Amino acid sequence: MYYYIFEPTKNPKELKIQDEIKIKLQTLGIIGECVTLSLAEEPRDLARVGLRKNYATIVACGSDRLINEVGSGLIESGAVLGAIPLEEESSFNKILGIKNYLEACDILPQRKVMTLDCGLINSTKIFITEVTIKPKKELTLSESGLIIVNFDGNFQAETKLCDIIVSNVGVKEKDTAKTRELLVDNHLDVFIPDQIKETGGFFSKLFSRREKAEVEPGGGSIFHPQRISIESRKKLITLLSDKIIERGNLVIKSYPGSLKIIIKRERPQIEEEEGEN
Numbered sequence: 001m002y003y004y005i006f007e008p009t010k011n012p013k014e015l016k017i018q019d020e021i022k023i024k025l026q027t028l029g030i031i032g033e034c035v036t037l038s039l040a041e042e043p044r045d046l047a048r049v050g051l052r053k054n055y056a057t058i059v060a061c062g063s064d065r066l067i068n069e070v071g072s073g074l075i076e077s078g079a080v081l082g083a084i085p086l087e088e089e090s091s092f093n094k095i096l097g098i099k100n101y102l103e104a105c106d107i108l109p110q111r112k113v114m115t116l117d118c119g120l121i122n123s124t125k126i127f128i129t130e131v132t133i134k135p136k137k138e139l140t141l142s143e144s145g146l147i148i149v150n151f152d153g154n155f156q157a158e159t160k161l162c163d164i165i166v167s168n169v170g171v172k173e174k175d176t177a178k179t180r181e182l183l184v185d186n187h188l189d190v191f192i193p194d195q196i197k198e199t200g201g202f203f204s205k206l207f208s209r210r211e212k213a214e215v216e217p218g219g220g221s222i223f224h225p226q227r228i229s230i231e232s233r234k235k236l237i238t239l240l241s242d243k244i245i246e247r248g249n250l251v252i253k254s255y256p257g258s259l260k261i262i263i264k265r266e267r268p269q270i271e272e273e274e275g276e277n
Helices: 013-027 043-052 064-072 090-098 101-110 176-182
Strands: 002-006 031-038 057-062 080-085 111-121 125-127 131-134 147-149 156-159 164-167 191-192 196-199 214-216 220-223 229-230 236-240 243-247 251-260
Touching: 002 013, 002 043, 013 101, 031 043, 043 220, 043 236, 043 243, 057 064, 064 080, 064 090, 064 125, 064 236, 080 090, 080 101, 090 101, 090 176, 090 251, 111 156, 125 147, 156 191, 156 220, 156 229
Parallel strands: 002 031, 002 057, 057 080, 080 251
Antiparallel strands: 111 125, 111 251, 131 164, 131 236, 147 156, 147 229, 156 196, 164 191, 191 220, 214 220, 229 251, 236 243
């Protein structure tokens, strides 16, 4: 059986979608226990409730933030994460290989399971997709400041205060196959806008072809480290979607093979889960 975690609905449209999903799950014969997150609960804690009830599959239905946070409660538990993303441009659509929430329901009973890497922040916070690091507040014209980013202890970059994206699924990547490759390569994508000042020298010698920075058409560079540290004298915040999950300086690294997730059956090299609870 499956343990479903739903986000609270904000309007009749969202309620109608959730009802549609529950009917679909019932039709598929996988309508397990359904719970709705309350404002006083953390998604990862609710996921652990499901684990204590001996559910082997915990399904998050809602925003990318909810799915990320439910997944963080399942790290190295042996349980499998199911996802029913409701955001139109959800990053989980390309991970799962689906186009909409009804198709996300269809793949749940197929039991095609992928073991993926996650991102680990300051040894305490987990993310599956990506986070944004930015100054706590907008700067005035008279203010200045730098962010110092160190890649794998080998190369350091300095940039003016800006929004830095650290992604586990590829910055602006649209292709499912490529996204899945990135989810198991033990590396992260780091996007830094233009105006980087490189320090430490001999950049091309320190990085392999895989890790070398690429010029991003949108105005910046993408790096592929396993581990980064981000420091600034100005206060920084780390956002998962619109939620602040960390404050201050950071160490972020790839956490290989830490989570299992159900995906669409279209990649023969992905392992298959046998049996379920």
